[in-house]
Amino acid sequence: MERIVCTWCQGQSDVGSRSCVVCGAPLDAKQLVTDSGWREAPRLRDMAEFNFGASTCQVEGEIVPVAEMNLGMGDSVYFEHHVMLWKDENVPVSAMNTGSRSFGGMPFTVTVAHGPGRVAVSRDATGEMVVLPLHPSMEVDTREHAFLAASASVGYSFVRIKGLSNILHGGSGMYMDRFVTQGGPGLLLLHGNGNVFERLLAPGEKIMVEPGGFLYKDSTVQMNTVQLPVKISMLRRSMFLAEMVGPGRVGIQSMYVHHGSE
Amino acid sequence: MPGLPPPTIPTTASSTYLCPYCRLQGDATGNSCPHCGAPVDVRAKVSDSGWEAQPSIKDMARIQFGQSSCQISGAYVPAAEIRLGGGDSIYFSHHVLLWCDMQIQIGNQPMQGGWSRMMAGMPLIMLEAHGPGMLALSDNHPGETIAVPLAPGRTIDVREHRFVMATGNVGYQWFNTSVFYRTRSGDETETHYPAGMFMDRFGVQDRPGLLLIHSPGNVFLRDLAAGQSTVIHPGALVWKDSSVQMSLHLERPAGNSFSRYWNPSTPWLRLTGPGRIAMASVFPHMEGTGRIVSHSAATSADWNQLGIPRAQQRPQQPSQPQVGMQAHSAQAPAGAPGQTSAAADPLVTTLGPVLGGFATSQGFHPDAVAPGPTAMFHFLHDSGIRITVEVAPPGVPGLSTPGQPVTGIGEAAYWRQEGSAYALEVRQHHRAINVHVAGPMSPEDQFGWARAFAATAASCM
Amino acid sequence: MDLIVCSWCQSQNPGGTTSCDVCGAPLDDAVKVSDGGWREAPRLHDMAEFSFGTSTCQVEGDVVPVAELKLGQGDSIYFEHHVLLWKDEAVPLTVMNTPGRSLGGMPSVVTVASGPGRVAVSRDAAGEMVVLPMHPSMEIDVREHAFLAASASISYSFVRIKGLANVLHGGNGMYMDRFVTQGGPGLLLLHGNGNVFERLLAPGEKMLLEPGAFLFKDASVQMNTHQLPVKTGLLSRGMYLAEMTGPGRIGIQSMYVHHGSDD
Numbered sequence: 003m004e005r006i007v008c009t010w011c012q013g014q015s016d017v018g019s020r021s022c023v024v025c026g027a028p029l030d031a032k033q034l035v036t037d038s039g040w041r042e043a044p045r046l047r048d049m050a051e052f053n054f055g056a057s058t059c060q061v062e063g064e065i066v067p068v069a070e071m072n073l074g075m076g077d078s079v080y081f082e083h084h085v086m087l088w089k090d091e092n093v094p095v096s097a098m099n100t101g102s103r104s105f106g107g108m109p110f111t112v113t114v115a116h117g118p119g120r121v122a123v124s125r126d127a128t129g130e131m132v133v134l135p136l137h138p139s140m141e142v143d144t145r146e147h148a149f150l151a152a153s154a155s156v157g158y159s160f161v162r163i164k165g166l167s168n169i170l171h172g173g174s175g176m177y178m179d180r181f182v183t184q185g186g187p188g189l190l191l192l193h194g195n196g197n198v199f200e201r202l203l204a205p206g207e208k209i210m211v212e213p214g215g216f217l218y219k220d221s222t223v224q225m226n227t228v229q230l231p232v233k234i235s236m237l238r239r240s241m242f243l244a245e246m247v248g249p250g251r252v253g254i255q256s257m258y259v260h261h262g263s264e
Numbered sequence: 265m266p267g268l269p270p271p272t273i274p275t276t277a278s279s280t281y282l283c284p285y286c287r288l289q290g291d292a293t294g295n296s297c298p299h300c301g302a303p304v305d306v307r308a309k310v311s312d313s314g315w316e317a318q319p320s321i322k323d324m325a326r327i328q329f330g331q332s333s334c335q336i337s338g339a340y341v342p343a344a345e346i347r348l349g350g351g352d353s354i355y356f357s358h359h360v361l362l363w364c365d366m367q368i369q370i371g372n373q374p375m376q377g378g379w380s381r382m383m384a385g386m387p388l389i390m391l392e393a394h395g396p397g398m399l400a401l402s403d404n405h406p407g408e409t410i411a412v413p414l415a416p417g418r419t420i421d422v423r424e425h426r427f428v429m430a431t432g433n434v435g436y437q438w439f440n441t442s443v444f445y446r447t448r449s450g451d452e453t454e455t456h457y458p459a460g461m462f463m464d465r466f467g468v469q470d471r472p473g474l475l476l477i478h479s480p481g482n483v484f485l486r487d488l489a490a491g492q493s494t495v496i497h498p499g500a501l502v503w504k505d506s507s508v509q510m511s512l513h514l515e516r517p518a519g520n521s522f523s524r525y526w527n528p529s530t531p532w533l534r535l536t537g538p539g540r541i542a543m544a545s546v547f548p549h550m551e552g553t554g555r556i557v558s559h560s561a562a563t564s565a566d567w568n569q570l571g572i573p574r575a576q577q578r579p580q581q582p583s584q585p586q587v588g589m590q591a592h593s594a595q596a597p598a599g600a601p602g603q604t605s606a607a608a609d610p611l612v613t614t615l616g617p618v619l620g621g622f623a624t625s626q627g628f629h630p631d632a633v634a635p636g637p638t639a640m641f642h643f644l645h646d647s648g649i650r651i652t653v654e655v656a657p658p659g660v661p662g663l664s665t666p667g668q669p670v671t672g673i674g675e676a677a678y679w680r681q682e683g684s685a686y687a688l689e690v691r692q693h694h695r696a697i698n699v700h701v702a703g704p705m706s707p708e709d710q711f712g713w714a715r716a717f718a719a720t721a722a723s724c725m
Numbered sequence: 726m727d728l729i730v731c732s733w734c735q736s737q738n739p740g741g742t743t744s745c746d747v748c749g750a751p752l753d754d755a756v757k758v759s760d761g762g763w764r765e766a767p768r769l770h771d772m773a774e775f776s777f778g779t780s781t782c783q784v785e786g787d788v789v790p791v792a793e794l795k796l797g798q799g800d801s802i803y804f805e806h807h808v809l810l811w812k813d814e815a816v817p818l819t820v821m822n823t824p825g826r827s828l829g830g831m832p833s834v835v836t837v838a839s840g841p842g843r844v845a846v847s848r849d850a851a852g853e854m855v856v857l858p859m860h861p862s863m864e865i866d867v868r869e870h871a872f873l874a875a876s877a878s879i880s881y882s883f884v885r886i887k888g889l890a891n892v893l894h895g896g897n898g899m900y901m902d903r904f905v906t907q908g909g910p911g912l913l914l915l916h917g918n919g920n921v922f923e924r925l926l927a928p929g930e931k932m933l934l935e936p937g938a939f940l941f942k943d944a945s946v947q948m949n950t951h952q953l954p955v956k957t958g959l960l961s962r963g964m965y966l967a968e969m970t971g972p973g974r975i976g977i978q979s980m981y982v983h984h985g986s987d988d
Binding site for chain 3: 323
Binding site: 034035036037038040042128129130195196197199208209210211212214215230241243245254256257258 | 771772774781783785786787788789790791793795806809810811812813814818843847848849850851
């Protein structure tokens with residue numbers, strides 16, 4: 003049978019499907035790519051539905067989308083505790099301990115919801131939901147607090163960023179979340195503030211990004227701090243930008259709090 | 265039900281348009297409802313679990329009230345432009361005024377008890393505008409502006425800070441939500457009101473009125489049958505019919521005893537029907553410090569005790585009951601003559617604990633049943649509601665003649681009358697289930713219960 | 726050849742074009758005008774492209790749009806430094822000094838990016854990008870911090886607002902940015918919070934605005950303070966609105982921080 007290949011995630015769907023069964027991206031809308039090569043994260047159609055494991059995820063609403071997940075028996079997803087909008091009362095939840103990391107002085111707590119049953123998550127800001135289906139053996143780094151939910155097959159850790167590169171995360175933190183798949187595929191949902199754009203960097207290709215605009219990257223992409231000799235205020239002698247070096251994907255968000263001049 | 269015609273089965277065809285969002289009849293010649301501005305030409309967007317997205321009011325759509333009209337323009341932070349007729353008036357909070365013309369008369373609304381309430385440390389002061397003239401109002405968050413027309417006798421409760429304006433004839437009261445919990449961290453005790461300390465209540469006596477509400481994010485609606493309940497994040501409630509009751513549900517996730525700081529209980533807001541509720545996709549975080557030391561009336565669940573179902577290699581294995589009870593199946597235990605094929609049906613073994621858990625959370629008890637040819641799950645509520653979920657054997661695509669089609673659930677669903685009772689059939693992935701509802705309640709409530717059970721069952725099909 | 730006139734900026738485009746080459750506004754959508762006479766700023770098609778000088782600008786996204794500018798040789802644009810989203814490594818940045826003015830206690834610094842190369846800017850709030858192509862000899866006043874970017878052919882100054890009129894800018898400032906073109910045209914990009922509406926006032930025509938909603942105006946429009954005799958707080962004696970008097974265009978935004986009363 004003929005299959006349609008999704009331009010966003012390369013997943014295959016049956017001919018006649020309107021949205022990708024793997025990531026929910028519309029299959030009948032043209033991919034939008036800027037002249038310089040940034041492609042826009044697909045705007046999911048209201049009520050678009052896609053599958054992962056024995057579960058489905060439906061995305062509702064367009065201003066601040068909600069991801070409603072119908073977990074199959076044995077499946078589970080995890081998310082930051084405070085993004086949970088509603089759930090079936092009989093869906094069990096447990097806590098994932100993240101050890102030495104704390105969030106605003108409190109231990110950073112990740113909640114796990116177990117199937118079968120439904121749970122819905124959303125972020126408290128205007129923006130786009132980015133669906134990143136992960137193939138086996140992938141490694142993606144994301145900006146702190148951009149993570150919305152991930153399937154249990156995706157391993158979660160975080161990277162502590164030391165020294166000068168703290169600037170890249172502004173005052174808001176020193177961590178970058180790292181998501182890793184081993185043998186099987188997984189699903190990662192991110193929330194980007196404003197609009198989200200992605201670009202594939204060739205090996206050695208460089209782009210300078212405002213640190214606050216950084217949303218995610220393949221772990222193969224190097225992230226360095228570059229100081230521009232531009233005086234931006236009385237006390238600050240320079241401006242910092244993040245230099246991203248390929249190979250790999252880089253995702254940015256269009257709305258951010260500016261932190262580059264700390 | 266929002267967007268869902270089923271409860272009106274014996275209806276006669278009507279030439280006027282019944283808006284599914286405000287339930288008022290109007291002239292359908294325009295492309296939006298004249299009472300609430302909801303578009304008339306969109307297909308209802310209902311999620312698989314039964315939440316219906318509130319459609320955005322179309323750019324430039326008009327809403328009529330009295331001798332006046334209101335036009336909503338813009339998409340992200342819509343402005344409501346109001347043309348007030350001679351004898352008409354509205355009231356609004358002073359911070360939502362966007363612009364006005366030079367004719368309109370703006371003054372303070374006479375202080376009637378209610379408005380002297382302090383909001384966020386500042387007195388809530390209302391302005392009143394009298395026509396003729398034009399003015400425009402807008403709120404400060406990207407989100408949906410919702411028009412709720414009030415029919416005489418209907419009262420609704422609105423979360424604090426969501427009110428934009430009301431017509432002059434709309435009565436206003438406020439009340440204490442009485443939904444709270446207290447946390448202690450060290451020597452500090454703090455009281456939290458997760459649904460707000462107060463809610464605003466609006467209603468009209470004799471003439472219809474109009475209320476504009478603005479909510480950040482997207483808004484989703486759901487109708488609860490009498491006695492039916494759902495749990496949502498307390499901060500997400502936008503408005504509810506006054507008939508919907510609120511209480512706390514405290515849930516303790518499994519395996520978090522490591523934390524001295526993090527609040528081990530998640531407070532949820534339990535909403536119990538009958539009536540409509542509206543939820544927003546943007547909600548404030550709840551404070552997480554300290555342990556809950558006291559709280560208003562609440563139900564609770566502790567997943568350390570209830571246990572987490574384990575992933576299973578073979579779905580044929582019966583799963584563990586989750587909520588300490590199991591639904592009864594019509595089948596005799598496996599091995600009984602004539603029942604083996606149904607007992608080995610993986611759908612039946614999966615449905616048992618899932619339906620049982622849902623039913624228990626809604627206050628149902630399993631009911632004794634007589635064996636039959638198909639798998640049956642029976643549930644009985646104290647109020648006399650009886651639910652039967654019938655599972656068609658594998659290979660049987662449908663159980664009965666299709667009735668009125670229902671959108672947003674399974675691949676196909678049908679609602680039909682069976683004497684004084686109703687049934688909802690759901691078909692998905694070549695399987696079919698039939699939910700029968702009987703008991704002393706309205707067709708709307710019967711449909712509500714049927715849909716809730718069917719959606720739960722459909723998640724396993 | 727048939728020409729289509731853009732209803733937003735009045736530029737002429739060849740027939741068959743779907744978006745205006747001068748301001749990016751869709752040419753295939755009817756202009757939306759409310760009953761009260763406000764027209765909505767055009768919602769740019771995602772990826773709409775338009776040109777200025779030897780450069781092009783492409784607008785991407787519709788929640789918090791990004792303006793991606795491809796600068797030609799010799800062209801440059803300026804912007805407040807914190808709106809920069811990304812740039813080509815080779816694009817040089819310099820600083821334009823704006824002496825005398827400080828922003829939150831710090832001198833406000835305007836950054837200049839020079840062609841050839843690409844640079845992208847966006848604001849940190851949900852809203853609309855307003856594209857205002859300026860003809861020669863035009864003068865536009867803009868709410869402080871609403872300015873996103875301008876081509877180098879537009880000169881930039883600011884007006885200090887004294888006395889009572891401070892109330893019109895609430896607690897957050899005393900300046901209004903002024904953009905002026907001389908002999909040649911220029912491109913001005915603004916960011917409006919929420920939705921943006923515009924109307925043309927006839928000579929002498931008046932309109933009252935919430936001060937926080939004011940976004941831009943032609944310099945020919947007079948702006949005065951108008952006090953409404955209502956009580957908005959325990960201590961405040963009145964509510965201040967901005968009285969706008971024509972002739973000229975005024976632009977408003979639907980999302981703002983309320984600053985009109987001194988409570």
